[in-house]
Amino acid sequence: MPPTTQSPSQQLPSRENGLFKKLVRFYEQKQYKKGLAAAREILKKFPNHGETLAMKGLILNSMGKKEEALESIRNGIKNNMSSHVVWHVYGLYQRSDRKYDEAIKAYKKALQCEKDSLTILRDLSLLQIQMRDLEGYKETRHQLFNLKPGQRQSWIGFAMSYDLLGDYDMAYSVLEEFRKTQQDRPAQAPDKPYDNEHSEFLLYQNLVLREAELYEDALRHIQTHEKDIYNKLTLAEIKYDLYMRLSSYDRAETILKDLIERNPENKKYYFMLEKCLNLTNNDEKSNLYENLIEKYPRADAPKQICLQFLTGEPFAKSIGSYLQKGFQKGVPSLFQSVKFLYVTSEKVQIIDSLLNNYLNNLTKYGTFEVSSDNEEIEPASTLLWLQYYLAQHYDYLGKIDTAFEFIEQAIRDTPTLVELYMFKAKLFKHAGDFQTAASWMDEAQSLDTADRFVNCKCTKYFLRANKINTALEIAGKFTRENSSPVDYLREMQCMWFELEAAKSYRRLKKYGEALKKCHEIDRHFQEFIEDQFDFHSYCLRKVVLCAYVDMLNLEDHMKGHRFFRQAAQIAVEIYIRLYDHPLSEQDNDKDDNLANMSASEAKKIKSKLRKQQLREQQEKQKQIDAERKKKEFQRHRNKDDGEEEKIKEDEIIAEKLERCEKPLEEAMRFLQPLEDFSANFLETHYLGFEVYYRRKKYILMLRCLKRMKKLESNNAKLHLCLMRFLKLIETEPINDERLRTLIDEELQTFDIKQGNSIKKIEDLNTDFLKNNFNSLIHRAEAAKVMLLINPTNNLKTIEFLTMLDPNFTDQTIKTCSNIYEGMQLGDYGLIENSMLEKYRNECHRLWPQANIFQPNSSLNVEQSQSSPPSYSSATTPPPPYSSNDIQTNGGKKTAT
Structure with a gap:
């Protein structure tokens, strides 16, 4: 790491120079105490030695002393600005703080001092690909290639830089030249008969050809090197794709049949086969799937697919056979596997008729069909699973009364089956009774406390019932011992929990806590993006190149994931509400009903609120103190063990979030990724309009309106936004003539004109109601x-x-x-x-x-854990359970 030439004032004698080399080695070996001792010894005699000061700062940074580290590194730069070491160290410091742009500037400054440093060039290339500076990445990889042409990583990295820029011809040329140098590879050792790295290299080379749309060349390449590619499944799928693109349907069909033989449950292969055979007629498809069902009698995939296009009597026969086998085997997911059929009313009627026929026959005769032949009597479990399916069937059709009847009968017959209790909870959820739904799901969880899936479902149901503390207790059964469930779930990036908790807090109007969960989800996605940094060098070294390209594409669209989209929408909605109704204006009266109470009642309520706030503050303070002690203990242990301390994130404080000074700017932080990665969702542009409307951004409002119209021209929210926009430009005339002209031109694309003028808002709203009178x-x-x-x-x-x-x-x-x-x-x-x-x-x-x-109705966080309420039979479906359905379970009464 020390430079080859230094200014006379910065040169060290041989003894101190040896100490400096030891200092570098101590840092690399994470022996930070020894490194600091060596640095102090050098600085006693040479207190202004820049490189030693920089290395001392780097060690302090690794020990978590950020401020001291930065001061020491800056002193090192001041004393020796011509050394590449000090600039490299400064780049490492900025990289540790995830300030990649600043780190890139520091590395480039270091290269001006030492242009052929391999270490600096490698570090720079990693930052450039992380920041997607593809042109800079190509230049850096070119320099590394020139310096180390004998290394495999130099060739592959150089080729990949062209591939990412879309220059596929150059990328393939570099890869081919490298492959030619590998023709005389040594034979594999007996214990390693497969060269997986070379196999992955060939697959990546073929990928470049396919990206360049050179399909004939790609086919010749794959045929030439087929024996060296050991991922046979990927190889077969690539060959199928190439044969289809080159219209060699017979060969593609042969490959597909082999793939189906390999995995007859993969529906994708069956659809590919239909495309390959160019089957458009239902009769042709029916013949194909009859043969496939006969060939693979135990496979469910072909049976499910043929149900899509069959109609009438053939459909009734096929769905009847499929359902009967499901009831006999006791398949809990049977309804989910055929739910796609419920979009067709004719098929729903056939299924409904069959189910009622089966129920009648099983109840009276114990068989599905009544015929002259002596059929076997079905076991009692068959009727149970039929009742379970019927409950799901009628629930999906909106007949919740009938669904309750069937699920209650099933529970009475078999009171130990977890799935029955879970679905009964789901019925209450669909009825809007989240409190009772949570109670029933808790009963299901008590029947099988070792099932993590049921535990997660129970946690989610309690969150939907706004019982957040109870949900944490349930989730804590599967979290790490001696740690808070909240901390563990955050550490494990359990975003479904955080998302449901954010929704619950929003319903409770605890906007700060809801925003905190949204910000935590945002941090998780930022961590996903940061975590790819470690894979840039690993993937090139291990030659997992196709997976690496897929990872880069995934990371580029990471914030398009539904978890981030939903969290961002919640955050933007809350920030808009905080902008319209700041909490500071509502501090004097936190209970909406206090004004309607007597003085004594209001005083009691306020007293309870103060006590509750005091308890919450004390609990939070205890948690903060415990966390601080834990961090201090961990920091001391890291110092003793010589471990590098991880980057500490700033603590997210709910009170600060809900009392932010500029809510719309905070909303933009979440809105921008939504517009970049979730532009296909109308809600994105509706929220965008709401934010820009408050910021008086006319052009951006118009952009949101146009995108909403493109997605759904008759959407109700689009109508509201358009009317508000027209009202805004009517009440606040625009002085800028160019802006006014642009707005008039864009408004012509909407159906709001009458002659040369825009219709009145009243008339537009009346027309809108006439066109949507039944909505x-x-x-x-x-x-x-x-x-x-x-x-x-x-x-x-x-x-x-x-x-x-x-x-x-x-x-x-x-x-x-x-x-x-x-x-x-x-x-x-x-x-x-x-x-x-x-x-x-x-x-x-x-x-x-x-x-x-x-x-x-009350929306308290923790409500009493009472037994589910009963409902009057005059206004509701048959009671979910009666007093006879209460049994003793572990000393307490529970509903079953």
């Missing part, structure tokens, strides 16, 4: 437009909004819940309690089990 969702958004037009006529708007009609096609519990929550949050203006109560009663009549429509 409750469109009606709700039109109500917001009515309020926008005439804010004073609030009563008429609420009466229009709260009118329910069975003719509405989307009058569901979810839609009405969203409207009710919006009314409570003020999305439809100020609403009198009487009107709100009237709407709640109407919804309660339609969905009596839903928690949100219950009288005096």
